[in-house]
Amino acid sequence: MGATISCDSQGSASTLEPRIIVALDESPVGYLSNKISIALITATGYYLGTKLGFALTPPQSPISTLWPPNAILLGILLLISFRNWWVALLVVLPIHLLIQLRVGVPLTTSVGWFIGNVSEALLGAALVRRFTDPRRMFESVRGTLIFLAFAVIAAPLATTFLDAAIVILTGRSQDYWLIWTERLLSNCLAELIFAPIIVTTLSTPLSLFQSAKPVRYLEALALGAGLFVTSFLAFGFSHPQFHDSPALIYFPLSLLVWAAFRFGALGLGISLLAISVISIEGALHGTGSFAFGPEGHVLSLQILLSTAAVPLVILHALITERKQAGDAVANLSGRLIAAQEEERSRIAREIHDDYQQRLALLANDLDMLSREVGDLSGDANRRIHQLWNQISELGSDMHSLSHQLHSSTLENLGLTAGIRAFCHEFEEHQGLHITLTSSELPRTVPPDLALCLFRVAQEALRNVVRHSGANHADVKLEWDGRKLRLVVSDSGKGFDPKSRSTNAGIGIRSMEERLRLLGGQLQLHSQPSHGTRIEASVLLPNQIAG
Numbered sequence: 317m318g319a320t321i322s323c324d325s326q327g328s329a330s331t332l333e334p335r336i337i338v339a340l341d342e343s344p345v346g347y348l349s350n351k352i353s354i355a356l357i358t359a360t361g362y363y364l365g366t367k368l369g370f371a372l373t374p375p376q377s378p379i380s381t382l383w384p385p386n387a388i389l390l391g392i393l394l395l396i397s398f399r400n401w402w403v404a405l406l407v408v409l410p411i412h413l414l415i416q417l418r419v420g421v422p423l424t425t426s427v428g429w430f431i432g433n434v435s436e437a438l439l440g441a442a443l444v445r446r447f448t449d450p451r452r453m454f455e456s457v458r459g460t461l462i463f464l465a466f467a468v469i470a471a472p473l474a475t476t477f478l479d480a481a482i483v484i485l486t487g488r489s490q491d492y493w494l495i496w497t498e499r500l501l502s503n504c505l506a507e508l509i510f511a512p513i514i515v516t517t518l519s520t521p522l523s524l525f526q527s528a529k530p531v532r533y534l535e536a537l538a539l540g541a542g543l544f545v546t547s548f549l550a551f552g553f554s555h556p557q558f559h560d561s562p563a564l565i566y567f568p569l570s571l572l573v574w575a576a577f578r579f580g581a582l583g584l585g586i587s588l589l590a591i592s593v594i595s596i597e598g599a600l601h602g603t604g605s606f607a608f609g610p611e612g613h614v615l616s617l618q619i620l621l622s623t624a625a626v627p628l629v630i631l632h633a634l635i636t637e638r639k640q641a642g643d644a645v646a647n648l649s650g651r652l653i654a655a656q657e658e659e660r661s662r663i664a665r666e667i668h669d670d671y672q673q674r675l676a677l678l679a680n681d682l683d684m685l686s687r688e689v690g691d692l693s694g695d696a697n698r699r700i701h702q703l704w705n706q707i708s709e710l711g712s713d714m715h716s717l718s719h720q721l722h723s724s725t726l727e728n729l730g731l732t733a734g735i736r737a738f739c740h741e742f743e744e745h746q747g748l749h750i751t752l753t754s755s756e757l758p759r760t761v762p763p764d765l766a767l768c769l770f771r772v773a774q775e776a777l778r779n780v781v782r783h784s785g786a787n788h789a790d791v792k793l794e795w796d797g798r799k800l801r802l803v804v805s806d807s808g809k810g811f812d813p814k815s816r817s818t819n820a821g822i823g824i825r826s827m828e829e830r831l832r833l834l835g836g837q838l839q840l841h842s843q844p845s846h847g848t849r850i851e852a853s854v855l856l857p858n859q860i861a862g
Contacts, residue, residue: 391514393441394450428482440471501618513585551595754793776804784808
């Protein structure tokens with residue numbers, strides 16, 4: 317089982333993690349590469365969908381209010397390869413005839429409906445696959461619009477003329493356009509419900525379901541309970557007091573927004589299915605706001621559910637696209653920081669291994685020259701010694717620069733030693749007195765966390781020198797058992813943090829971005845004439861914190 321890993325990352329501070337695009341064999345859709353699995357899944361889905369469709373058919377009506385088989389077949393055709401389509405089509409024929417003939421549908425009508433069902437699924441799947449990847453179509457507005465245009469509208473619209481004509485020709489109804497409208501809305505609603513459920517379920521890696529936190533399942537249960545209660549009150553309760561207010565029917569529909577925001581296309585499809593079944597069942601039994609008396613109530617319920625679903629499917633796509641854009645920005649930011657660190661390390665090695673060695677040789681040559689020309693005038697000797705001292709100072713500065721670019725102390729001895737070494741060198745070169753205090757840290761701090769806090773300390777102390785006017789700074793490094801905290805404070809000029817919202821320096825933004833990529837936080841406290849305090853905190857992994 318192989319996986320392709322991309323570097324997309326989630327932008328929230330608490331859930332930053334790589335986005336993994338998993339190969340087909342790591343998600344349930346992998347089972348659809350086997351002909352036997354295709355046959356079993358298609359037969360089971362089509363059978364259950366047909367039974368549900370007949371259960372939701374009004375008395376004395378040839379058209380179901382919700383007809384799932386077409387949508388189920390469409391969802392499977394979207395995911396299997398073209399060369400296996402014949403397997404799915406072949407297996408649904410006996411299932412279709414068996415159920416329809418058993419409930420008294422004439423053979424000619426049943427065959428005609430089979431042609432219509434298959435034609436709708438084939439046309440919708442072919443058109444959608446021509447223009448987008450079905451496994452990713454609900455993750456973009458373009459893919460969602462393609463699905464709505466071809467699978468939800470075009471395919472049912474093209475095949476409904478045939479199905480309605482079959483009903484009229486077999487004498488099961490006399491009103492062609494009423495049958496045509498009910499059949500069209502029934503199939504459109506089914507496509508909106510079942511196709512997202514099938515495509516999303518079979519395209520989602522199993523590991524994502526297994527790794528979901530318990531609170532996620534509790535939230536799903538709360539959503540399900542809310543949908544059941546509100547749907548029952550709006551559509552399944554027969555007391556007239558509950559039907560005096562038309563606004564009651566919008567209570568369950570409002571929960572669809574929750575489902576779309578938090579559970580995506582899969583949650584929206586399941587929630588819409590629950591509302592549809594409860595409302596249609598209530599109407600069939602004469603309860604709720606859409607009791608089937610006049611035929612117009614059938615159309616009203618279908619229109620209500622369809623118009624509620626369409627904008628929410630698009631809303632989910634917009635949310636997903638926005639999230640993916642944030643992931644792309646975070647991914648780019650992470651790559652830029654990684655590239656910056658790699659370049660710093662390369663320059664530091666170049667300085668240490670090449671330029672410092674060459675300066676050392678040059679200083680040694682000057683020292684030898686000074687001994688060989690000892691008989692020269694004092695001015696000449698003094699000049700040589702001045703050059704030697706300048707080379708020594710330059711070497712010292714380059715050594716310090718090398719350590720700032722890439723601290724070998726941090727890498728070899730850990731976070732506390734690395735920050736202490738930097739503070740000592742910074743004091744010598746900048747004249748800033750630094751007081752460093754640290755509590756006992758865990759023996760193992762992940763290198764990325766250590767480097768992040770080290771860079772924050774560097775930038776914060778540089779800001780003290782550049783902007784505060786203070787001659788003293790305090791650096792504290794603390795650990796409370798789970799969280800590492802770095803605090804850098806001074807008693808300098810300070811500033812108004814609110815005024816920096818649009819003009820924040822690159823240093824502050826760099827600190828914020830580094831911490832955000834690791835799920836950390838940066839807090840900035842400052843007042844004019846009262847100094848500045850920068851606090852960086854980041855959680856350690858559980859196995860280390862424990």
